Amino acid sequence: AVVSTQSTGFKGITYFNSPVRGKFTWEFEVILRDLDGTLSGTNIPYSTVTPNMEILDKTSCQTSDEWSHGAVAGAVYDAKTNLVRLGWNQPSISELLFKEVILTNSHGNVSVPYKFIRMTHKEGWMATVPTGTTYSMKWDTDLQFTNASFKMSAYYPKEGDYLILEQTLADKPDYITVGGSSNKKLSPIDGATDDPGTFTFDDETKKLSQYPKGMR
DSSP states (O other): OEEOOTTOOBOSOOOSSOSOOOOBSSTTSEEEEESSSTTTTSOOTTEEEEEOOTTSOTTTEEEEGGGOOSSBOEEEEOTTOOEEEEEEEOOSSGGGTTOOEEEEETTEEEEEOOBSOOSSSSSEEEEEEESSEEEEEEESSSOOOSSOOOEEEEESOOTTOOEEEEEEOSSOOSOOOBTTBOEEOSSOOOTTTSOTTEEEEETTTTEEEEOOTTOO
């Protein structure tokens, strides 16, 4: 995925007879920061142009005909929500390799394919996701596991961004670390006040919730 950083983007764009402004071939292809609203044509500063996905909040984005001439429709996100690129690889359980990962939030889900070649996490997975929400993360397999690890990074978050990942495990692990830290919390994670690296574990449901490091 190509991502405009928080300090770079597009401004002062002028179109002349341009009904086709862009086209996308897959969901996680690009995040384009529109600094003054001229790229998207919405005149909304700090909006974002990105491929449309089920996990986007439809109250904060709209599809765009001008950006919908490829295999995936384009969408314009307002300034209220940021998107980041997540990359992860090196699962400690080899059976997870090559499997798709399903990310689900309150708006829908996406399937993230495994690829040998990635920008940062080769032989792994990459997705562009909105921040400020909780995602269920599940490999597309019937395999049940308890002790597992993987390496994950988040790229170009802005101040105040957070996301929470949830996984249902087969049993209670012997120990849990997030980014090398073991910062367990008994109450639900609050992304606005808790620090990255915080996690909770529900002994009854076996649900692990974690606030990945690298988000601030």
